[in-house]
Amino acid sequence: MKTGYIQQYYFESADSTQSIDIVNQFSPDSIIVCDNDGEETAFKRLDDMDLSAWQNDYSLGELWEKNVFGGNP
Numbered sequence: 001m002k003t004g005y006i007q008q009y010y011f012e013s014a015d016s017t018q019s020i021d022i023v024n025q026f027s028p029d030s031i032i033v034c035d036n037d038g039e040e041t042a043f044k045r046l047d048d049m050d051l052s053a054w055q056n057d058y059s060l061g062e063l064w065e066k067n068v069f070g071g072n073p
Contacts, residue, residue: 020061028060033071044070 017023023031029047036042046069054063063069 020059020065023061023064024059026060028055031060033069035070035072 015022028049028051029045031046033044033046034041035044049069051060051063051069054068058066058068064071
């Protein structure tokens with residue numbers, strides 16, 4: 001019998017979605033928005049943006065739907 005041993009797992013996933021409900025399940029710091037202007041794709045983390053004023057009135061999915069932080073749905 002082993003004592004004092006805890007096995008830990010780390011899981012990372014990259015997903016793409018068009019679902020507002022799925023976006024609402026995440027925190028801003030876990031989302032990376034991808035925008036393509038036809039020539040190149042830009043990636044930005046939401047934790048680099050100040051969404052605090054918006055989040056008082058809207059869910060993260062609603063902000064995405066309104067294209068506040070890009071990644072047009």
